Amino acid sequence: MTVLRVGNASGFYGDRFDAMREMLTGGPLDVLTGDYLAELTMIVLGRDRLKNPDAGYARTFPRQLEECLGLAHERGVKIVANAGGLNPAGLADAVRALADRLGIPVRVAHVEGDDLTAVHPGTLTAHAYLGGFGIAECLRAGADVVVTGRVTDAALVTGPAAAHFGWAPTEYDRLAGAVVAGHVLECGAQATGGNYAFFDQHPGDVRRPGFPLAELHADGTCVITKHDGTGGFVDTGTVTAQLLYETGGARYAGPDTTARLDTVRLTQDGPDRVRIEGVRGEAPPPTLKVGLGRLGGFRNEVTFVLTGLEIEAKAALVRAQMEPALGKVSDVRWDLVRTDRPDAPTEETASALLRLVVRDAGRQAVGRALSGAAVELALASYPGFHVLAPPGEGAPYGIFEDGYAAHDTVDQVAVLHDGRRVHVPPAQDTAVLDAVPEPPLPEPLPPGPARRAPLGLVAGARSGDKGGTANVGVWVRTDDAWRWLAHELTADRFRELVPEARDLPVTRHVLPNLRALNFVVDGILGEGVAAQHRFDPQAKALGEWLRARHLDIPEELL
Numbered sequence: 310m311t312v313l314r315v316g317n318a319s320g321f322y323g324d325r326f327d328a329m330r331e332m333l334t335g336g337p338l339d340v341l342t343g344d345y346l347a348e349l350t351m352i353v354l355g356r357d358r359l360k361n362p363d364a365g366y367a368r369t370f371p372r373q374l375e376e377c378l379g380l381a382h383e384r385g386v387k388i389v390a391n392a393g394g395l396n397p398a399g400l401a402d403a404v405r406a407l408a409d410r411l412g413i414p415v416r417v418a419h420v421e422g423d424d425l426t427a428v429h430p431g432t433l434t435a436h437a438y439l440g441g442f443g444i445a446e447c448l449r450a451g452a453d454v455v456v457t458g459r460v461t462d463a464a465l466v467t468g469p470a471a472a473h474f475g476w477a478p479t480e481y482d483r484l485a486g487a488v489v490a491g492h493v494l495e496c497g498a499q500a501t502g503g504n505y506a507f508f509d510q511h512p513g514d515v516r517r518p519g520f521p522l523a524e525l526h527a528d529g530t531c532v533i534t535k536h537d538g539t540g541g542f543v544d545t546g547t548v549t550a551q552l553l554y555e556t557g558g559a560r561y562a563g564p565d566t567t568a569r570l571d572t573v574r575l576t577q578d579g580p581d582r583v584r585i586e587g588v589r590g591e592a593p594p595p596t597l598k599v600g601l602g603r604l605g606g607f608r609n610e611v612t613f614v615l616t617g618l619e620i621e622a623k624a625a626l627v628r629a630q631m632e633p634a635l636g637k638v639s640d641v642r643w644d645l646v647r648t649d650r651p652d653a654p655t656e657e658t659a660s661a662l663l664r665l666v667v668r669d670a671g672r673q674a675v676g677r678a679l680s681g682a683a684v685e686l687a688l689a690s691y692p693g694f695h696v697l698a699p700p701g702e703g704a705p706y707g708i709f710e711d712g713y714a715a716h717d718t719v720d721q722v723a724v725l726h727d728g729r730r731v732h733v734p735p736a737q738d739t740a741v742l743d744a745v746p747e748p749p750l751p752e753p754l755p756p757g758p759a760r761r762a763p764l765g766l767v768a769g770a771r772s773g774d775k776g777g778t779a780n781v782g783v784w785v786r787t788d789d790a791w792r793w794l795a796h797e798l799t800a801d802r803f804r805e806l807v808p809e810a811r812d813l814p815v816t817r818h819v820l821p822n823l824r825a826l827n828f829v830v831d832g833i834l835g836e837g838v839a840a841q842h843r844f845d846p847q848a849k850a851l852g853e854w855l856r857a858r859h860l861d862i863p864e865e866l867l
Contacts, residue, residue: 311526311527312524312525312526313339313340313469313470313473313474313524313525313526314337314338314339314340314522314523314524314525315338315339315340315341315342315466315469315470315490315494315522315523315525316332316338316340316341316342316494316520316521316522316523316536317332317341317342317343317344317465317494317495317497317520317521317522318331318332318341318342318343318373318497318520319342319343319344319345319390319392319497320344320495320496320497320498320499321344321345321347321350321496321497322345322346322347322350322353322367322369322392323369324497325497325498325520326369326372326373328497328520329341329343329373329374329376329377330373330376330377330380331519331520331536331539332520332522332536333377333380333381333384333386334380335519335536335537335538335539336536336537338384338386338522339385339386339387339469339473340386340387340388340389340469341381341386341387341388341389342388342389342390342465342466342469342494343370343388343389343390343391343392343465344390344391344462344465344495344496344497345367345369345370345390345391345392345394346391346392346394346459346462348600348602348709348774348775348776348837348838348839349707349709349837349838349839349847350367350394351394351395351434351436351459351600351602351709352433352434352602352707352709352839354366354367354394354395354434355395355433355434355602355707356433356705358395358396359433363396363399364396364399365394365395365396365399366392366393366394366395366396366397366399366400366403366456367390367392367393367394367400369392370390370392370400370456371400371403371404371407374388374404374407374454375407375411378404378407378408378411378413378415378454379411379413381415381453381454382413382414382415382453387448387452387453387454387455387469388453388454388455389444389448389454389455389457389465389468389469390455390456390457390465391456391457391458391459391460391462391464391465392456393419393420393456393457393458394458394459395424395434395436395458396458397419397420397421397456397457397458398419398421398724400419400456401417401418401419401456401724404417404454404456405417415453415454416451416452416453416454416726416727417452417453417454417455417456417726418447418450418452418454418455418456418723418724418725418726419447419455419456419457419724420439420443420444420447420455420456420457420458420460420721420722420723420724421457421458421721421722421724422437422439422443422719422720422721422722422733423436423437423438423439423457423458423459423460423719423721424436424458425437425599425714425719429599429601429712431603432601432602432603433602433603433604433707434600434601434602435599435600435601435602435712436458436459436599436600437459437597437598437599437714437719438459438460438461438563438564438597438598438599438600439457439458439459439460439461439464439564439597439719439721440460440461440464440467440468440563440564440565440593440721440736441460441461441463441464441465441466441467441468441469441470441471441487441565442468442471442478442565442721442733443457443460443468443721443722443723443733444457444460444464444465444467444468444469444472444723445468445469445471445472446472446723446725446731446733447723447724447725447726448468448469448472448473449472450723450725450726450727450729450731451726452725452726453726455468459600461491461563461564461565462491462492462495463487463488463489463490463491463492463495463563464491464563464564464565465491465494465495466487466488466490466491466494466523466525467484467487467488467491467565467566470483470484470487470490470525471484471487471565473525474525474527478565478734478736478737479592479737479738481566481567481589481590481591481592482529482588482589482590483527483528483529483590484529484565484566484590485529485566485567485568485569485588485589485590485591486525486528486529486530486531486568486585486586486588486590487525487529487531488561488563488565488566488568488588488590489531489552489561489568489570489573489585489588490523490525490531490533490585491523492551492552492554492556492561492568493521493523493533493548493551493552493585494521494522494523494533496551496554497520497521498518498519498520498521498541499547499550499551499554499771500521500533500543500547500548500551501518501519501520501521501535501539501540501541501542501543501547502515502518502540502541502542502543502547503515503518503541504550504771504849505546505547505550505769506546506550506765506768506769506770506771506852506853506856507546507769511542511544512542513540513541513542514540514541515540515541515542516540517540517541518539518540518541518542519535519536519539519540519541520535520536520539521533521534521535521543522534522535522536529588529590530584530585530586530588531584531585532578532582532583532584532585533548533582533583533585534581534582534583535581542581543581543582543583544577544581544583545575545576545577545583546769546784546786547583548575548583548585549575549769549784549823549824549825550769550771550782550784551771552570552573552782552823553771553780553782553783553784553820553823553825553827554771554772554773554780554782555773555774555775555780556570556780556782556827557780557816557818557827557829558570558744558745558816558818558827558829559571559745559818559820560591560742560745562593562594562742563593564593564597564716564736565593565736566590566591566592566593567590567591567592567593567594567740567742568588568589568590569588569589569590569591569745570820570823571745571748571820571821571822572587572588572589572822573585573587573588573822573823574586574587574822575822575823587822591740592736592738592739592740593716593736593739593740594739594740594741594742595715595716595739595740595741596713596714596715596716597713597714597715597716597719598711598712598713599711599712599713599714600709600711600712601709601710601711601712602707602708602709602839603707603708603710604705604706604707604708605668605705605706605707605708605836605839605840606639606668606669606670606671606705606706607668607669607670607671607672607674607675607676607703607704607705607706608666608667608668608675608703608704608705608706608840608841609666609667609675609676609679609680609700609701609702609703609704610664610665610666610667610700611664611665611679611680611683611696611697611698611699611700612662612663612664612665612696612697612698613627613662613663613664613665613683613694613695613696614660614661614662614663614693614695614696614697615649615660615661615662615663615691615693616649616656616659616660616661616693617649617659617660617692617693620645620647620649620661621645622691623663623691623692624643624645624661624663626690626691627663627686627690627691627694628643628663630682630686630689630690631665631682631683631686633682634678634679634681634682634683635667635679637669637674638667638668638669638674638675638679639668639669639670639674640667640668640669641665641666641667642665642666642667643663643664643665644663644664644666644844645661645662645663645664646661646662646663646664646844647661648660648661648662649661662697664844665683666841667679668706668840672702672703672705673703675703676701676702676703677702679700679703680699680700680701680702683696683699683700684699684700706839706840706841707837707839707840708836708837708839708840709776709836709837709838709839710776710836710837711775711776716735716736716739717735719735720732721733721735747819748819748821750795750796750819751788751791751792751795751821752792753792753793753795753796754789754792754793754863754865757863757864757865758863758864759861759862759863759864760861760862760864760867761859761860761861761862762859762860762862762867763856763857763858763859764783764798764806764855764856764857764858764859764860764862765853765856765857766862766867767785767790767793767794767862767866767867768783768784768785768790768794768798768856769783769784769785769786769856770782770783770784770852770853770855770856771852772848772849772850772851772852772853772855773847773848773849774834774837774838774846774847774848776834776836776837777831777832777833777834777835777836777837777842778829778830778831778832778833778834779829779830779833779834779848779851780827780828780829780830780848781803781807781827781828781830781848781851781852781855782825782826782827782828782852783798783825783826783827783828783852783855784823784824784825784826785824785825786824787824787866788824789865789866790824790866791821791824793862793863793866794824794826795819795821795826797860798817798826799817800815800816800817800828802860803815803817803828803855806855806858806860807830807851807854807855807858809833809843810830810833813830813831813832813833814830814831814832815828815829815830815831816828816829816831833848833851834846834847834848
């Protein structure tokens with residue numbers, strides 16, 4: 310077989326349940342992957358396992374297999390998923406029990422060794438991001454289903470590709486091609502028109518986008534596409550957007566290889582087909598990333614609705630009334646969101662929202678003391694007093710941090726379908742991640758008339774999170790727009806347009822092949838999504854806010 314067709318059926322724990330069946334019945338596939346893990350998910354699974362030691366994996370996965378395991382077996386499709394979370398062995402046992410009950414003769418293997426919680430005392434979860442060669446060992450030995458714990462999202466593709474094409478661990482260019490393909494597939498429908506900046510400028514039906522697949526070749530090149538007849542669309546824009554998602558500079562580091570994103574070349578290869586080629590790879594860095602999750606304390610929140618006139622005075626009154634109850638709370642944050650309009654035609658559009666978020670090491674300080682103080686104001690505060698929902702008793706929140714471990718301190722093990730345990734050798738060649746010099750910028754557009762307008766009229770964006778850091782990838786669709794964007798949207802201009810980043814480190818990375826800039830904003834998300842530091846804790850819409858900001862744009866681009 311010269312082409313390996315790898316599809317994806319899950320971009321997160323809770324993604325479209327029917328996607329597995331849709332991918333298995335929609336067209337030919339060799340491997341079907343599922344990405345169920347994210348930073349927040351690991352903490353959620355950690356809390357599940359505190360209650361039940363046999364838990365810790367994505368419970369939806371066996372339910373999906375209940376409907377689809379027979380389909381996959383009939384069609385000869387291998388299933389590879391990181392749904393094992395904190396307990397891949399437990400999930401493998403559950404899949405075997407399911408297969409026995411259904412009478413389907415499938416061979417189930419799993420990958421373990423990522424759990425480093427024992428060497429990180431005080432953490433709820435501590436897991437190294439493994440590469441794809443444990444998956445490859447399982448598939449080479451004949452597994453039909455492979456479940457893993459914390460592997461990189463791209464490993465779900467590099468593993469099957471290495472097994473199928475016989476790649477060695479040092480074939481970095483080919484592995485890097487698979488990493489890029491895996492990164493495009495990992496978030497499911499985000500590659501097929503979901504969450505896409507120009508969703509309203511394409512004839513494709515984005516109400517129910519299909520899930521993506523990659524046609525991988527032995528040289529590491531691929532074509533990103535989707536099953537015929539499914540919704541959404543695949544073009545160089547959707548693929549560019551996903552390539553920029555949750556990445557940083559030109560070097561995209563992983564445990565198998567470091568992929569050079571500045572070498573990626575995209576071409577439209579027909580309707581709903583984008584060819585990816587030219588990807589170069591380098592030796593992986595000397596250390597593996599380790600995701601560290603811990604419980605940070607307890608949080609609570611209440612949103613007061615302020616309607617009509619004197620919004621600022623009403624906010625000041627309720628803040629003063631709440632002050633005695635907040636005196637002992639370690640972290641208090643007030644945000645007044647002016648959603649109100651003058652002479653509004655509806656009560657909702659006449660109202661502003663005052664959001665109070667509190668955090669503390671102890672539940673009591675943010676629990677009944679806060680909720681009682683808020684509820685007691687019901688008849689004794691500003692006119693029109695009400696809240697969106699009564700505050701609760703305080704809930705635990707998590708903190709996610711990055712750690713690192715040398716390759717040879719992590720023992721990756723492929724547990725084959727027959728019970729044999731194969732230790733996967735660590736990377737032998739590694740390279741320190743030096744910064745890539747900024748490439749030369751294109752010649753700027755000649756001066757001409759400009760108009761004040763939103764950036765999003767000419768540029769797309771996609772943003773996301775890594776711990777407390779956010780990235781915002783910005784791209785344009787023409788060479789002239791690139792000549793303007795590369796010179797106009799500097800790190801300083803980004804800070805002007807996004808005032809939250811004004812006092813934070815902002816690093817700009819230039820990717821000319823993609824006509825793209827990638828901005829990394831350190832600290833804007835505080836202690837990460839589980840800590841709920843800001844209104845949009847995963848920075849999902851940070852790019853859309855940037856696109857809505859106005860600046861002077863050459864009229865020829867508009």
